[in-house]
Amino acid sequence: MEKSRFLIGKSFKELLQCINAVPAGIAFIEDENQKLIGVFTDGDFRRALLNGVELNQEFKHDHLNEEFVYAMKGEDIQNLIKKTSKKVRIIPIVNESQNIIDYFRYEHKTHFTPVAEPSLKGNELEYVTDAVLSTWISSSGKYIGEFEDSFSNFCGSKYGVAVSNGTVAIHLALKALGIGSGDEVIIPNLTFAATANAVIHSNAVPVIVDVELDSWCINPDQIVKAITNKTKAIIPVHLYGQPCDMEKIMEIAKEHNLFVIEDAAEAHGATFEDKKVGSWGHISCFSFFANKIITTGEGGMCLTNSKTLNEKMRVLRDHGMDKKKKYWHEVVGFNYRMTNIQAAIGCAQMERIDGIIESRNKLEQEYKKMLSSFFDWQKKFVDRDKVVWLVCGVCKIDKKTLISEAKNNQIDIRPFFYPLSEMSIYKKYVFGKVDNSVKISKVGVNLPTVPNVDFEKLISICESIK
Numbered sequence: 001m002e003k004s005r006f007l008i009g010k011s012f013k014e015l016l017q018c019i020n021a022v023p024a025g026i027a028f029i030e031d032e033n034q035k036l037i038g039v040f041t042d043g044d045f046r047r048a049l050l051n052g053v054e055l056n057q058e059f060k061h062d063h064l065n066e067e068f069v070y071a072m073k074g075e076d077i078q079n080l081i082k083k084t085s086k087k088v089r090i091i092p093i094v095n096e097s098q099n100i101i102d103y104f105r106y107e108h109k110t111h112f113t114p115v116a117e118p119s120l121k122g123n124e125l126e127y128v129t130d131a132v133l134s135t136w137i138s139s140s141g142k143y144i145g146e147f148e149d150s151f152s153n154f155c156g157s158k159y160g161v162a163v164s165n166g167t168v169a170i171h172l173a174l175k176a177l178g179i180g181s182g183d184e185v186i187i188p189n190l191t192f193a194a195t196a197n198a199v200i201h202s203n204a205v206p207v208i209v210d211v212e213l214d215s216w217c218i219n220p221d222q223i224v225k226a227i228t229n230k231t232k233a234i235i236p237v238h239l240y241g242q243p244c245d246m247e248k249i250m251e252i253a254k255e256h257n258l259f260v261i262e263d264a265a266e267a268h269g270a271t272f273e274d275k276k277v278g279s280w281g282h283i284s285c286f287s288f289f290a291n292k293i294i295t296t297g298e299g300g301m302c303l304t305n306s307k308t309l310n311e312k313m314r315v316l317r318d319h320g321m322d323k324k325k326k327y328w329h330e331v332v333g334f335n336y337r338m339t340n341i342q343a344a345i346g347c348a349q350m351e352r353i354d355g356i357i358e359s360r361n362k363l364e365q366e367y368k369k370m371l372s373s374f375f376d377w378q379k380k381f382v383d384r385d386k387v388v389w390l391v392c393g394v395c396k397i398d399k400k401t402l403i404s405e406a407k408n409n410q411i412d413i414r415p416f417f418y419p420l421s422e423m424s425i426y427k428k429y430v431f432g433k434v435d436n437s438v439k440i441s442k443v444g445v446n447l448p449t450v451p452n453v454d455f456e457k458l459i460s461i462c463e464s465i466k
């Protein structure tokens with residue numbers, strides 16, 4: 001920053017050297033008392049040259065921009081971001097005496113509308129900074145326990161075990177329940193492939209069954225039909241924020257002595273009969289990938305009400321190392337730990353989780369209001385309080401054209417997951433008919449679930465297709 005400071009009265013050549021000294025391409029102009037009186041960018045310099053200034057000419061007050069943006073020491077980050085724009089990307093920060101002490105740089109995104117985007121507007125940066133400054137950047141540090149406690153509390157579950165991502169959460173759950181070679185695990189045909197992969201990596205056999213046509217979630221009747229004497233567990237997936245019929249599934253599990261591992265990676269905060277998803281099964285698994293309802297960048301968590309399972313998962317997460325005797329291993333474990341930096345983001349997200357869920361809900365309402373002539377929507381059941389992961393539209397217009405037209409307009413609309421049954425690596429695990437999954441997947445899209453959706457643009461795209 002020192003190199004970017006320029007004393008008024010020196011030559012344009014010296015000013016150019018100053019601008020050129022830093023990648024940001026800006027000079028902070030000071031008077032004799034080191035008070036900041038303006039800024040000059042490489043763009044300003046080009047314009048000055050076109051206006052006929054000479055390099056050996058003196059840079060004077062009347063060369064300065066009349067107005068420039070700056071910030072005072074101590075202004076919070078939201079304020080700083082607000083002061084920037086696509087044009088003003090760098091703003092100087094001054095102290096009480098108007099001396100420049102630092103600068104702030106922010107790149108506003110182009111008008112591309114992604115399908116999802118994390119909201120990191122709370123204490124995320126502050127807590128991450130705190131974690132870094134504390135030097136506890138691996139998997140010890142205060143944020144891990146805090147995040148585990150606040151998230152498990154939020155879900156109404158006794159224990160939370162934070163892990164590196166949602167996929168290993170499922171793997172850890174399977175391992176902690178002793179599921180392995182030869183065991184069968186029933187999963188839905190419509191899900192993100194991680195559900196199936198975790199089962200396969202446990203050397204168990206996924207048994208893929210169809211979903212219900214109305215909820216898009218695993219069909220309990222199909223579960224019953226698929227049960228054999230090798231079946232050990234069911235993994236219901238709360239797809240796109242929709243809770244599975246947990247009452248029926250828990251009943252089936254009890255009757256057949258099976259474990260239930262909830263894949264709640266897409267449903268933080270959803271409830272079935274007023275009880276949060278993630279608190280029903282023997283273990284439940286969440287993901288905190290950047291596009292999920294709350295995020296830690298990469299991350300996941302296993303929840304359980306069982307003290308034994310909690311302890312087992314903690315040992316397995318940490319190389320299988322004995323909790324009392326360092327470097328002593330009684331089981332073959334994994335390194336599935338979450339870092340304190342990730343957990344710091346998680347803690348900040350937990351402070352805002354209710355608001356995040358609420359605003360996603362509102363966005364879906366908005367979609368329903370604006371785009372119902374082109375889409376049907378994910379069903380709302382009276383006894384299930386779904387959350388919005390990604391807004392789901394069931395196309396009444398041609399899906400392929402919609403996706404490609406949206407792409408041409410810089411809007412990311414995604415097709416639903418392909419049914420596992422359509423991919424050759426999973427085909428052999430399919431049980432029975434899976435017509436519903438195929439049908440739903442064909443017509444479903446995920447619409448941008450981000451603030452500031454340009455509904456007018458979307459409507460005009462849809463209208464032109466119609």
Ligand SMILES: *Cc1c(COP(=O)(O)O)cnc(C)c1O
Pocket residue numbers: 165166167168191192194195237263265266286287288289298299300
């Ligand atoms: C995202 C997701 C996962 C995997 O989570 P990662 O954190 O990406 O590993 C698992 N299951 C479902 C249903 C998901 O949507």
